[in-house]
Amino acid sequence: MSTTKSIRKGPGFFISFEGGEGVGKSTQIRKLAERLAELDFSPTISREPGGTAGAEAVRHVVLDKAAAEPFGPQMEALLFAAARLDHVENVIKPALKRGNVVIIDRFMDSTRVYQGASNDLDSDFLRTLERVAIHETSPDLTLILDMDPKIGLDRAAERRGADVDVDRFERETLAKHQARRAAFLEIAAAEPDRCKVVDASGTIEEIADEIWTVVQEALGNAGFEFNRSDEKVHHS
Numbered sequence: 001m002s003t004t005k006s007i008r009k010g011p012g013f014f015i016s017f018e019g020g021e022g023v024g025k026s027t028q029i030r031k032l033a034e035r036l037a038e039l040d041f042s043p044t045i046s047r048e049p050g051g052t053a054g055a056e057a058v059r060h061v062v063l064d065k066a067a068a069e070p071f072g073p074q075m076e077a078l079l080f081a082a083a084r085l086d087h088v089e090n091v092i093k094p095a096l097k098r099g100n101v102v103i104i105d106r107f108m109d110s111t112r113v114y115q116g117a118s119n120d121l122d123s124d125f126l127r128t129l130e131r132v133a134i135h136e137t138s139p140d141l142t143l144i145l146d147m148d149p150k151i152g153l154d155r156a157a158e159r160r161g162a163d164v165d166v167d168r169f170e171r172e173t174l175a176k177h178q179a180r181r182a183a184f185l186e187i188a189a190a191e192p193d194r195c196k197v198v199d200a201s202g203t204i205e206e207i208a209d210e211i212w213t214v215v216q217e218a219l220g221n222a223g224f225e226f227n228r229s230d231e232k233v234h235h236s
């Protein structure tokens, strides 16, 4: 374990992880958090929908097929936005203000991709909700983990075990998951400064190394200093 101290300048740094089901977001967030902790960055880690008591309550409802399906797409989009607003105000903004690195498992791009695919919602409505929910708190860096959704769904099924029911978004057809993959890649192409696409089909360590390279560079560009940035951080 490195004893290197990092020097923080100015506000914190906001990283979101995005991508389809089972692409390895939680696994990679854990890995990144370990490496940041070794440099004394003590990251704040959270997920969406969720992260506060209110947002976790929304999560419980919105990911439950039986409970949420009758709501329809508008109410669903409003609930995701409500959960996000609470999370931004009570967790994300305060942590950034303290100078923390904040890592969130899914954020506004998931709404753009998942709710944005609904033909019943116009883009102005979603844009307005996004503005209301996040204000100016958009990620400094978004890591889009990309791979063939078939592999991700198989991994997610394995993780869950055969006896547990799938959540309502995982149930959908492979074609829908392919369309979401394309939608995430479109966002990345439209916002190349914020979004970096990471090939998520390699081993856990290969992907973690790639993410670490991207994050170190982004933090460096944002004015964070690593006292010994050329030294590879030892991790087990």
Ligand SMILES: Nc1ncnc2c1ncn2[C@@H]1O[C@H](COP(=O)(O)OP(=O)(O)O)[C@@H](O)[C@H]1O
Pocket (backbone or CB within 6 Å): 020, 021, 022, 023, 024, 025, 026, 027, 028, 155, 156, 158, 159, 200, 201, 202, 203, 204, 205, 207
């Ligand atoms: N690179 C990888 N290769 C093989 N299995 C992986 C890899 N990354 C994650 N997994 C496994 O796939 C499953 C889904 O990973 P997870 O990180 O929970 O994905 P997500 O958070 O994107 O849904 C877990 O069982 C995890 O251990």
Ligand SMILES: Cc1cn([C@H]2C[C@H](O)[C@@H](COP(=O)(O)OP(=O)(O)O)O2)c(=O)[nH]c1=O
Pocket (backbone or CB within 6 Å): 020, 021, 022, 025, 047, 048, 049, 063, 080, 106, 107, 108, 110, 111, 112, 114, 115, 167, 169, 170
């Ligand atoms: C944050 C967010 C998630 N979702 C969906 C995507 C996921 O299917 C689900 C969250 O489930 P979760 O189990 O957290 O995701 P993962 O499959 O990546 O481990 O909610 C939306 O539809 N809109 C949103 O704004």
